[in-house]
Amino acid sequence: MTSIKTKKILSKAGYYIFVSLLAFAMCYPLIWMLCSSFKETNTIFATATSLIPDPFVLKNYPNGWKGFGGISFATFFKNSGFVTVLSTIGIVASSTVTAYGFARIRFPGSKIWFSCMLLSMMIPFQVLMVPQYMMFNLFGWTGTYLPLIVPSFFINGFGIFLTVQFIKGIPRDLDEAAKIDGCSTYTIFLRIIVPLIVPAMVTNGIFAFIGKWDDFMSALLYLNKPQQYTLALALKLFCDPSSTSDWGAMFAMAILSLIPVFLIFAFFQKYLVEGISASGLKG
Known part of the structure; x- marks a missing residue:
């Protein structure tokens, strides 16, 4: 009995040690960047193998916050927040409505259109980049936030697929009972389906938020004024190949x-896990 208990303890200890080492390896780039943000810029790569800042400095944060060209990082945070929040709302709203149509409403060609939606997820952004730019330039939208926000209100393949799978796990008996009570299709959607798919909507919103917050290429293509830049684009400007780059400020x-x-993930982690697990197991 003692031998069995010892083996279980050793097995658990080995498992936790392995998982801890794996987690450290995955988080090491982030830890290195955090430690480097407290180093002198000229010592960051000279002491790249050491995580301990020597000397420990805080000036990278106020220096980085000043930004460049008279534009502080508060402006870039505001720009990213504006684009990300509106885009996330558009993605969640459009995905929810479209997913309800695919999952609950029978219409001619629904399977074909659903297949087309799935195919849209497989098209690389690089393929669409040039025709989209030509179209938005024809609309006169270049140099504005419209190309970054408006497409979010029309289609998002991943969000639609995720929500469809979740809705399919909801019994149709609820719809039938609501129809007997005199509810219309719109009432069923707003009062029955939407409250039940909140985990899927939050999960979709988290992925949409992260994707838009980190979007660099779209901002690079369509924004041409420094005061319009988002965070992803502004961070790149700290790297100057023709001069000395302020790596400390950039890392900060x-x-x-x-x-x-991190805050979005921390506050909505419960919904994220529930949304992914339910969407993957139901239907």
Whole structure:
């Protein structure tokens, strides 16, 4: 009996040690960046193998927050927040409505359109980049936030697929009972389906928020004024190949830019796990 208990303890200890080492290896780049944000810029790569700042400095944070060209990082945070929040609302709203149509409403060609939606998830952004730019330029939208926000209100393949799977796990008997009570299709959607798919909507919103918050290429394509730049684009400007780059300030601002993502994940982690597990197991 003692031998069996000893084996179980050793097995658990080995498991936790392995998982801890794996977690450290995955988090090491983030830890290194955090430690580097407290180092002198000229010592960051000279002491790249050491995580301990020597000397320990705090000036990278105020220096980075000043930004460049008279534009502070508060402006870039505001720009990213504006684009991300509106885009996330658009993605969640459009995905929820479209998913309800695919999951509950029978209409001609529904399977074909659903297949087309799935195919849209497989098209790389690089394929659409040039035609989209030409279209938005024809609309006169270049140099504005419209190309970054408006498409979010129309289609998001992943969000639609995730929500469809969740809705399919809801018994149709609820719909039938609501129809007997005189509820219309819109009432069933708003009063029955939407409250039940909150985990899927939150999960979709988290992925949409992270994707838009980190979006660099779209901002690079369509924004041409520094006061319009988002965080992802502003961080790149700390790297100057023709001069000395302020790596300490860039790492400091990169750490600050991760705070909203961590907060979103921390507050909505329960919904995230529930939404992914339910969408994967139901239907």
